[in-house]
Amino acid sequence: MLNIDKIRADFPILNRKVHGKPLVYLDNGATSQTPQSVINTIVDYYSNYNANIHRGVHTLSQEATDKYEEARIKIQQHFNAKHAYEIILTSGTTESINIVASGFASILKEGDEVIVSALEHHSNIVPWQMMCEKTGAVLKVLPMDEEGALRMDLFDELLTNKTKLVFCNHVSNALGTINPIEEIIHRAHKFGAYVLIDGAQACPHLKPNVQELDVDFYVTSAHKMCGPTGVGMLYGKQELLEMLPPYQGGGEMIATVTFEKTTYAGLPHKFEAGTPNICGGIAFGAAIDYMNSVGFDNIQTQENELLMYATNELLKVDGLKIYGTAYKTSVISFNIDGIHPYDIGAILDKLGIAVRTGHHCAQPIMDYFKIPGTVRASFSFYNTKEEVDLLVSAVKKAKAMLS
Structure with missing residues (x-):
């Protein structure tokens, strides 16, 4: 089992706020965050x-x-x-x-x-x-x-x-x-x-x-x-x-x-x-x-739990569809009926939640589903179920504002 509080303490950026809200970083598919040990390595190189x-x-x-x-x-x-x-x-x-x-x-x-x-x-x-x-x-x-x-x-x-x-x-x-x-x-x-x-x-x-x-x-x-x-x-x-x-x-x-x-x-x-x-x-x-040092078995266990929990909770939102239901890891790509993914992403950002919207440099996939893009929440081992709850709450709020 991972000590998530200890893991999160390794990532200084997770302490910051965005628009006055605690950062919920769910754009790990685009880039992960950097632990202090790696930052120290970079500083040490240029310093010494x-x-x-x-x-x-x-x-x-x-x-x-x-x-x-x-x-x-x-x-x-x-x-x-x-x-x-x-x-x-x-x-x-x-x-x-x-x-x-x-x-x-x-x-x-x-x-x-x-x-x-x-x-x-x-x-x-x-x-x-x-x-x-x-x-x-x-x-x-x-x-x-x-x-x-x-x-x-x-x-x-x-x-x-x-x-x-x-x-x-x-x-x-x-x-x-x-x-x-x-x-x-x-x-x-x-x-x-x-x-x-x-x-x-x-x-x-x-x-x-x-x-x-x-x-x-x-x-x-x-x-x-x-x-x-x-x-x-x-x-x-x-x-x-x-x-x-x-x-x-x-x-x-x-x-x-x-x-x-x-x-x-x-x-x-x-x-x-x-x-x-x-x-x-x-x-x-x-x-x-x-x-x-974290261990890939631990990483997979944590991320699979997050993926299953987030999938179950998001599917409770009326009109929400998840794209890609095959055997997978750490990504939920979704849309809400009648709402453009960009608009959802913009509201989530105002609530401190970082997701990615668009075709994700995979335009043929979007063409297959006949959609302009999706909202993509992508998880890492330092994310938590509490952050998933904040995501789901924010998606519901965005839906209410945009419907």
């Missing part, structure tokens, strides 16, 4: 050993390099990658996906096929569309159903010997659906296709094991995991990362440079051109430490 990493002979550079590479090892161990150099530190999930898409744009040919799920964030759709435009590859879509689950019965019909890549999120950001990625990976590999899993929404709630999954690429962002913005991870199997060309050229990603010929550095530096977000990478490691 701020320096550029790698190649520096002076003490500060060596200290910063050691901390940065220690963070890479923490991330490797957390996700159970085989090698630390299979962890590429990026600016976040979006860049991680674009690195892979850019690499395959030089490998795929006209007539090759790729499959993307209907539940994807735009970041796991647009880069592949761009890749297909460059290569002539064909983009296929694995459909969803009314419950917000993927139509796995149709997956085998989409897979062919021409399928080269399959893309799917681990958890839908818009609906919270937990996708059957083990099955997707297994079936795709039977056809020789590579699989990239977008783990941005999953990693705050569960602990993926990339070797057990046998996934080819797995991507995520630190800021969903109690870490800072502007840093994330691309995991790739060694042989695939070595197969892909560099994403961008610059310092650090080279072995030798002459005006006649440049040779590239080995992994992971081949994909880490330029000065990285050094502080962010170190703080990512600190965030991993914090979440593991």
Whole structure:
């Protein structure tokens, strides 16, 4: 059991007020909050050993390099990658996906096929569309159903010997659906296709094991995991990362440079051109430490209780519909008949409650349900049932004001 009062004390922002009301932060799907231990790590870096990493002979550079590479090892161990150099530190999930898409744009040919799920964030759709435009590859879509689950019965019909890549999120950001990625990976590999899993929404709630999954690429962002913005991870199997060309050229990603010929550095530096977000990478490691100290079993227990409680209470509101009723985690996406989601979100904000409204960068999902968007309440382990009660009360108030 978590001591929620003790956990909440780790997050200074949870003490603030918004419009004179105590903050109820239910926008964790967009970004989680940051514990004091991670904030301290950021302050410590800039206060005591701020320096550029790698190649520096002076003490500060060596200290910063050691901390940065220690963070890479923490991330490797957390996700159970085989090698630390299979962890590429990026600016976040979006860049991680674009690195892979850019690499395959030089490998795929006209007539090759790729499959993307209907539940994807735009970041796991647009880069592949761009890749297909460059290569002539064909983009296929694995459909969803009314419950917000993927139509796995149709997956085998989409897979062919021409399928080269399959893309799917681990958890839908818009609906919270937990996708059957083990099955997707297994079936795709039977056809020789590579699989990239977008783990941005999953990693705050569960602990993926990339070797057990046998996934080819797995991507995520630190800021969903109690870490800072502007840093994330691309995991790739060694042989695939070595197969892909560099994403961008610059310092650090080279072995030798002459005006006649440049040779590239080995992994992971081949994909880490330029000065990285050094502080962010170190703080990512600190965030991993914090979440593991809380424990993912504890996190799942707390969040599942919140999800069930909030679902039951919200469904008592007349005219309220929840979108996405499949097996899921930590997200409730809803509307009230005849009321625009933005208007509900604006009133909730005045009552100190932070939710997200709109299409959540998942416009195809909204088009499927024929709605402009939803109100999305997304929970973290530091939220409480008392906050859920405040949300439900505020939704009722908003409904009364807007009806």
